[in-house]
Structures are given as structure tokens and as C-alpha cells.
Amino acid sequence: MNSKLASTRRIISLLLLGAVLAGCATGPSSPSPELLRKIESAQTRSDHDALATYYDQQAAAARALAAEHRKMAQSYQGMFAGGRGGASMPSHCNAIVRSQEGIAVEYEAMAAGHRKLAEHAKP
Numbered sequence: 001m002n003s004k005l006a007s008t009r010r011i012i013s014l015l016l017l018g019a020v021l022a023g024c025a026t027g028p029s030s031p032s033p034e035l036l037r038k039i040e041s042a043q044t045r046s047d048h049d050a051l052a053t054y055y056d057q058q059a060a061a062a063r064a065l066a067a068e069h070r071k072m073a074q075s076y077q078g079m080f081a082g083g084r085g086g087a088s089m090p091s092h093c094n095a096i097v098r099s100q101e102g103i104a105v106e107y108e109a110m111a112a113g114h115r116k117l118a119e120h121a122k123p
Contacts, residue, residue, distance in 0.1 A: 048118035052111040059107035066100035069093040 031039075035054070042048050073093035 042114075042117070043121060045118045045121045045123055048114040048121055052114040052118065055107045055111035055114065059104040059111065062100045062104035062107060066097045066104065069096040069100065073097065 038047070038051060038054075042051055070093070073090045076089040076093060079089075
């Protein structure tokens with residue numbers, strides 16, 4: 001019975017790993033043509049305010065993804081504490097946390113830049 005349980009756990013772990021890796025395969029996408037158009041044509045306060053709002057939303061999404069991977073790292077830490085395979089998963093998740101937190105900081109800086117531009121733009 002123990003070997004059947006171990007086999008089932010192994011299959012479940014592999015399925016979870018596959019789901020995680022599939023999610024990681026969808027990296028950041030290129031800016032949409034619409035976003036590029038908005039950036040290139042931004043002249044008014046409302047144009048820059050809209051871009052600042054967009055970047056604030058992107059920062060929030062990056063922080064949410066970081067929080068999700070922080071929880072995953074904790075789950076993997078407990079799963080592989082016994083020395084079984086996959087012990088690198090917590091460090092993988094923690095690397096994503098650091099990356100997403102850095103991306104959030106960059107988006108926040110972009111939002112702040114557009115707020116500054118909005119102050120000096122025509123109404």
C-alpha cells in the first residue's frame with residue numbers, strides 16, 4: 001500500500017510541476033500596438049494620467065504574481081523537506097518573486113514618470 005501511495009504522490013507532484021512550468025512558459029508579452037500608440041501620442045494630462053494608471057495596474061499584477069509564487073515556495077518547501085527530488089522548486093519560485101518585485105518597482109517608476117509629465121502637460 002505504501003508503494004501505491006508513493007506512486008500516487010509522485011504522479012501528483014509531476015502533474016503539479018507540469019502545471020507550474022506551463023505557467024512559467026508564458027513570459028512577458030510585447031507591448032500591444034494600442035499601448036505603443038497611447039505612449040507615442042500622449043500629450044495631455046489625461047493621456048499621461050491614463051498611462052500612469054495602466055502602469056499602476058501592471059505593478060499591482062506583478063506584486064500579485066510575486067505573492068502567489070511566495071506561497072508556492074512555502075508549499076514546495078514543505079513538500080520536499082524530506083530530501084526527495086524537486087528541492088530546487090522553492091528557489092525557482094523565490095527567483096520569480098524577486099523578479100516580479102523588481103518589475104513592480106519599474107512599473108511604479110514609469111507611473112511616477114507619467115504623473116510628472118501630466119503635471120507639465122496641457123490640460
